[in-house]
Amino acid sequence: MNIHEYQAKEIFRSAGIPIPPGEIATTPEQAEEIARRFGGTVVVKAQVHAGGRGKAGGVKLAKSPEEVRELASKIIGMTIKDLPVEKVLVTPAADIASEAYVGVIVDRASKRAVFMVSPDGGIDIEEVAASTPDRIMKLPVDPRYGLQAYEAMQMGFFLYKDDVKKARAAAQIMRQLYVAFIDSGASLAEINPLVVTPAGEVLALDAKMVIDDNELDRLPAVEALRDESSEAPSEVAAREAGLTFIKLDGNVGCVVNGAGLAMATMDLVKYYGGDPANFLDIGGSSNPEKVVNALRIITSDPNVKAILFNIFGGITRTDDVANGIVTATKQNPLTVPIVIRLTGTNEEIAVKILQENGFSAMTDMDEAVQKAVALATGKEAS
């Protein structure tokens, strides 16, 4: 789960990390009023779950409250990478002497949380990693002991050479960041940039956090940070129905059990000249209700011109899926053709249920995908 910059900043702040004040506005007038209270030059920052906000025009400097209102009226309502901006963060502009990067991620190769720090902050860290890898220091953290003071100091000195005062301030921030990272169940926590002011203060000017979805059940306070308005409505509906759904741009709606088979099905749609409209995994357990919800979500996408079911019954009973299809289409008759492929557990019963209700079933995955693609592209009539 992604959270907004202002939410990550609140988490970092409560961990003790020094961060300039900031407030959230949902209207240009609110933004103006906040700027008036802060006084001086402020930054207006779009709050949206997308990187590259600056390049997209979502981060602007403003010298007066009036200018803040004008900028906020442009930023609120704009879309960045297809996501609508509904809030802006207004924060006093800081004087910057230098910018560094500090991040911690779960690294699958070392199977640990790994810190990545660089004295080159304020830019895309992946670019730094590609062009000047010697400007990045990586430090895996032993989960049994957490980030030790000496390790944090090694990184602090890497950022600020021989300046022990700044190194110490940065080290303190890294230890606080590690605690926030663990306590929030994060898979990524990032400060970019970590700045030094002309007065020598070390501050976090930006904050980013990605939460491991698997943590949310035991961290209700973190789950409460979810902003559904910044997620696609179909994905919200799918999550509430216990389905994993990702919307894509094609016209073949896919309903599959299992993530690997779902990906392979999408690939096969493409292989046979079509385009998948989505990734949808109904999961392993048998439940006709899930099928009903899956069909409702898929058919709400106007791009979908054909629906493809691909079910390999193991734990999933294919007769449950068949019953789900029959129930769903009785409630809401389909307006687009459907191709059903199922094989495995209770296949004979499933085929019988489908045939009695006017559906035909296929057993071969490739034939089913080809048929769905032909129907979606109008090469074959239903």
Added chain:
Amino acid sequence: MSVFIDSNTKLLVQGITGRDGSFHSRQMMEYGTNVVAGVTPGKGGQKFEDKVPVFNTVADAVAATGANTSVIYVPPMYAADAMMEAAAAGIELVVCITEGVPVLDMTRVYPFIQEKGARLIGPNCPGAISPGQSKVGIIPGNICAPGPVGLVSRSGTLTYEVVNQMTRAGLGQTSCVGIGGDPINGTNFIDCLAAFEADPDTKAVVLIGEIGGTDEQDAARFVKENMTKPVVGFIAGQTAPPGRRMGHAGAIISGSSGTAAEKIASFEDAGMGVAERPRDVVGLLQARM
């Protein structure tokens, strides 16, 4: 012969009285797996299906039955503890089926298991089966058959799809191992490839990977440098958009890393057979065996 599990496997089921645990325990027993014990805290002293003794702790179960392998069907928030409990009690092979284990839990579990000298398969995996000998997990037994091919996969139902096609074409399996779709797991492709290379009955290996991470690329390097047996690979997720988690927690393309294209290129570089579609696996195997 086979890898990881065989007719000597004495299986303990953690979470044997739960909904999933009881269902799959019955399936494993029907398949012929030697299920010697179950563990559910608070239900020690009961019998599962009038046959299998249930214990409160893994240590009790191991002491009483000599179980050497454990399979875990407990809810995600308890799975880390269950894995550590099994390894601490001296279980040699821990198979965790549970999906949804927090990845930070796994950063603690992994070094713990290593210190105890145990092997972990999973989490978020379908387990393993050595057809005709033992089944540990949830892979449907009826789609498998004994034979000369070893199979390792990050996926569940996609594995069933491929195994089913192999079995129908007369290509049986020594063992099928699902290593799971999570970013941190106990057993990786290379562990399985090395085991299949060492198993005299395995004549060829199928590797089913997907987008995310660099395990497949590492596996391809291992194949190039260490394998004498033919390996056929398939990668799922060629059409997946970057930055999105495709169901499996580990199936995400970050930046330019973890794409299907780079994994397929590494397979080709290693001289592996590359299946464009799941159905191509059978033909590629037949051509190489």
